[in-house]
Amino acid sequence: MREKGEKNKRKSFLFPIIALFSICLCAVTALLAVGGDDTVYYLRQLNFVPDEKVICIDPGHGGTSSGATGEGGSRLEKDDNLRLSLLVRDILTERGYTVVMTRDGDSDVSLEERCKIANKARASLFVSIHRNSSTGNGKGMEMWVHSTRPTDDLLLAENLLACLESVGFSANRGIHSGYRDGADLNYYINRNTKMPSCLAEIGFITSAEDNKDFDEKLEKYAEALAEGIEATLREMNGE
Ligand SMILES: [Zn+2]
Known part of the structure; x- marks a missing residue:
């Protein structure tokens, strides 16, 4: 019993x-x-403590992934992305930041690996640098953030676009959220990085006007991106 x-x-x-x-x-x-995406997005940020002196710069594509092409196929997006990204790295490094690159050469890096690099380094911001393409007359710059439009991600996109605009470009195409094929979808890097992130389309590689700007204003665009990143960090810290 x-x-x-x-x-x-x-x-x-x-x-x-x-x-x-x-x-x-x-x-x-x-x-x-x-x-779905929203919940995964918020859950992934739990217990993430970023290091405010660490920035992750992600030159889109690389290696066997050329990205978009322009100028009759002779101009590859992966090369433009890297050229600009390396300059941004140098400027931020000079200003005392630790810059983590997802690639610093012409190598294949998976999207998963790019996010892992940023998350492991506890980067405080993630900026993915790309160039756009169009079969028509598309031109100008635009930013992409997560579909939930998180405050700090939007702030980053706004600052980057404003700083680039002060240098000058063909058209301001604004800030978009989600993914070009669906507002509920997301770019992998915006969904899987734990810190505020933004995908920056630095003009169209298929536009002669944008390519001319890209080549002539490359250093100024790099400074603008660095300035936009610093401004975002200041505002995130309430300065
Ligand atoms: Zn791209």
Whole structure:
């Protein structure tokens, strides 16, 4: 009898714990399923402590991934992205930041690896540098942030665009959220980095006007990006 009583006692003690655990598990599963991108986006930032002196610069594409092409196929996006990114790195390094590059040569780096590099380094901001392309007459610069339009990500995009505009470009195409094929989708890097991030399209590689600007104003664009990053950090710190 005594033994049975203890057993029942243990059962009645375990039941609420199992029930609570099951409810929690269901809730998290439901949240992930229903919330989709948004929930994953917010969950991923839990317990992330960034190092405010570390910035991650991500030159888009590289290696076998050329990205977009221009000038009859002789101009590759991956090369333009790297040229500009290396200049941004040098400027920020001179200003006392630790700049983590997802690549600093012509190498293949997966999107997953790029995010891992930034997250592991605890970068405080992530800027992915790209060039746009169009089969028509597309020109100008635009920024892409996560579909949930997080405050600091938007701030970063606004500052980058404003600083670039002060140098001058063909058209301000504004700040977009999500992904070009769907507002609910996201660029991989915006979804999987734990810090505020932004994908910057620095003009169209298919536009002669934008390529001329890119080549002639390259250093000024690099300074503008560095300035936009610094301004964002200042504002995030309430300065
Ligand atoms: Zn690209």
